[in-house]
Amino acid sequence: MSEAAPRIETLHEAGRTLVRLAGRVTVADLPEIERAFARLGGPVAVDLAGVERMDTAGAHVLVRLRARLEAEGQALEIRGAPAAVESVIATVAAAEPAPERAAPARRGLVDRVADVGARMTGAGRFGAELLAMFGLILARLVRTIWRPRDFRMTALVHHCEAVGWQAVPIVALMAFLIGVVLAFQGATQLRQFGAEVFVVDLIAISILRELGVLLTSIIVAGRTASAFTAAIGSMKMREEIDAMRTLGLDPAVMLFVPRVLALLLMLPILAVVANAAGLVGGGVMAWVVLDISPPMFATRLVEGTGVANYVIGLVKAPFFALIIGVVGCHAGMRVGGNAESLGRQTSAAVVTAIFAVIVADAVFSVLFAEIGI
Amino acid sequence: MSEAIIRVRGLVTRFGSHVVHDRLDLDVARGEILGVVGGSGTGKSVLLRTIVGLNPARVGEIEVLGTPVPARTAAERARLEGNIGVMFQDGALFSSLTVRENVEVPLRRVAGLSARTRAELADLKISMAGLPYAAGDNYPSELSGGMRKRAGLARALALDPEVLFLDEPTAGLDPIGAAAFDRLIHGLTQSLGLTVFLVTHDLDTLHAVCDRVAVLAEKRVLVTGTMEEMLDVDHPWVRDYFHGPRARAARPDRG
Ligand SMILES: Nc1ncnc2c1ncn2[C@@H]1O[C@H](COP(=O)(O)OP(=O)(O)OP(=O)(O)O)[C@@H](O)[C@H]1O
Numbered sequence A: 001m002s003e004a005a006p007r008i009e010t011l012h013e014a015g016r017t018l019v020r021l022a023g024r025v026t027v028a029d030l031p032e033i034e035r036a037f038a039r040l041g042g043p044v045a046v047d048l049a050g051v052e053r054m055d056t057a058g059a060h061v062l063v064r065l066r067a068r069l070e071a072e073g074q075a076l077e078i079r080g081a082p083a084a085v086e087s088v089i090a091t092v093a094a095a096e097p098a099p100e101r102a103a104p105a106r107r108g109l110v111d112r113v114a115d116v117g118a119r120m121t122g123a124g125r126f127g128a129e130l131l132a133m134f135g136l137i138l139a140r141l142v143r144t145i146w147r148p149r150d151f152r153m154t155a156l157v158h159h160c161e162a163v164g165w166q167a168v169p170i171v172a173l174m175a176f177l178i179g180v181v182l183a184f185q186g187a188t189q190l191r192q193f194g195a196e197v198f199v200v201d202l203i204a205i206s207i208l209r210e211l212g213v214l215l216t217s218i219i220v221a222g223r224t225a226s227a228f229t230a231a232i233g234s235m236k237m238r239e240e241i242d243a244m245r246t247l248g249l250d251p252a253v254m255l256f257v258p259r260v261l262a263l264l265l266m267l268p269i270l271a272v273v274a275n276a277a278g279l280v281g282g283g284v285m286a287w288v289v290l291d292i293s294p295p296m297f298a299t300r301l302v303e304g305t306g307v308a309n310y311v312i313g314l315v316k317a318p319f320f321a322l323i324i325g326v327v328g329c330h331a332g333m334r335v336g337g338n339a340e341s342l343g344r345q346t347s348a349a350v351v352t353a354i355f356a357v358i359v360a361d362a363v364f365s366v367l368f369a370e371i372g373i
Numbered sequence B: 001m002s003e004a005i006i007r008v009r010g011l012v013t014r015f016g017s018h019v020v021h022d023r024l025d026l027d028v029a030r031g032e033i034l035g036v037v038g039g040s041g042t043g044k045s046v047l048l049r050t051i052v053g054l055n056p057a058r059v060g061e062i063e064v065l066g067t068p069v070p071a072r073t074a075a076e077r078a079r080l081e082g083n084i085g086v087m088f089q090d091g092a093l094f095s096s097l098t099v100r101e102n103v104e105v106p107l108r109r110v111a112g113l114s115a116r117t118r119a120e121l122a123d124l125k126i127s128m129a130g131l132p133y134a135a136g137d138n139y140p141s142e143l144s145g146g147m148r149k150r151a152g153l154a155r156a157l158a159l160d161p162e163v164l165f166l167d168e169p170t171a172g173l174d175p176i177g178a179a180a181f182d183r184l185i186h187g188l189t190q191s192l193g194l195t196v197f198l199v200t201h202d203l204d205t206l207h208a209v210c211d212r213v214a215v216l217a218e219k220r221v222l223v224t225g226t227m228e229e230m231l232d233v234d235h236p237w238v239r240d241y242f243h244g245p246r247a248r249a250a251r252p253d254r255g
């Protein structure tokens, strides 16, 4: 720009230091000026006659120098300032905040122990909140069935499309590949015993009973729990949820019920799709590697695998759907006022949902083993 | 007429088929405070965003500080970014940073500035914008609407920019705070030679600080001039605006 870079001249005259500042004294020149000022001590006079432009940052450094010298029992004389410069200095001097910076508290042993306790109760409270959310959603679901008038069909259809229909390609592809892998691995092992034909049982039981629904749930947890959290969380962030409340709209009915219901309806269907795709993948691989023709595969499948396996797999789907929906909605409501917490809660929702689904699956396994099916 | 800091020629802005500006011309001279008024939805905020280069899809020429907008080279862009400050209508603070960190963001561009000086300058700007010292440690979501406005101003002022764009700075402030705000803007223009592009509906602000007023209507700058000249303009909207009951109440020569 037009102004010249700052010129700093330091002279000693009659027992005090005279600093001549000229040119530009702006924030860009601050490091240089600060360096020069840091060396000053004793009585100082600053001559600003040659200053062409001084901004508030430049004035701040002068005011700070004056405060420091006064604290040391010295004085700073500012002279020759053009009117504009003088008014900047006056504005800044009037606005200088009185720092009331508290010394950072030292963290002792007690604080650390307290931290552990706080984290434990935090975890407990998180669990309680999840349970409360679960109860709330169940209650509203039941009420919706009781009084279908409040129900928002359009929202349900929209969420069914997003949660179910749009997930079909990825779920089907994933299950197909799992079937391929199982058939291939099973074939290499079982061939050693000449028991190739049992590969059909292996594929059918593992996919129908466990993998179909579990892997579908994990994919849905990744896709949908995060989407729920992001959508509800950004509404929370922009006070839309508060606005709904003041308008007499229940966020649970408006936001949670359609989403959870969509999951409840769609996850079993997705699991059926995954089962079918997994069997097709396994069948194709069995045909290619083991020469088990599709009719043979089908016969073996119907004879060798009980319907129980299929039912056991699908029974779990609604439970997993509830877990994913509740975790996603709950994380959305935990979002605070800033963008960072939205990101944190979104990833926390995915991790929590996947973890909870796997825990639930383990519980089901033990349960079914105990009752002997 | 003195050197124009902002020069807009033949600006056409449209969203789809909705034309917001149609061949709009505007000049802002160095050191002046231009008040931009107009009804809701007449495109004041859009004009501001376009001039600072946030709205690239447009026809026409814009120059700020002699540099065409949008900037063509990295050097031009750096010059523009370092010399304009923008305060958005709703603050637009970074929600994951404290107020002090928000104000420090532009200061980080300055090479060689120590962390301590940066924090001090941020505190100074926060105080100048009329916020208490303790507000520096708050996150934007913990502040009131008016305080967020002030924090937005503090960030816009961080580098003492040559051109300041303010979008409705006094909306949502209490009258005492708004008057202090007017004094601050006026004082800074006087002492730092700031040029201010000020979108406002606040007639008191227009009276107190604006050198010139530009009326946005009929998709262009309908008329510019001092507040006194506005009283004589023969256009229904302008007449209603400057002769309405609120306008009369805000006139300094009243009574
Ligand atoms: N991103 C966008 N997409 C489509 N239309 C837009 C967009 N931004 C603004 N508009 C339209 O441009 C017009 C001008 O909007 P603008 O925000 O500039 O109004 P304003 O004059 O600032 O009003 P107010 O005084 O209420 O702030 C409005 O009709 C608005 O609908």
Ligand SMILES: [Mg+2]
Binding pocket: B044, B045, B046, B089, B167
């Ligand atoms: Mg606006």
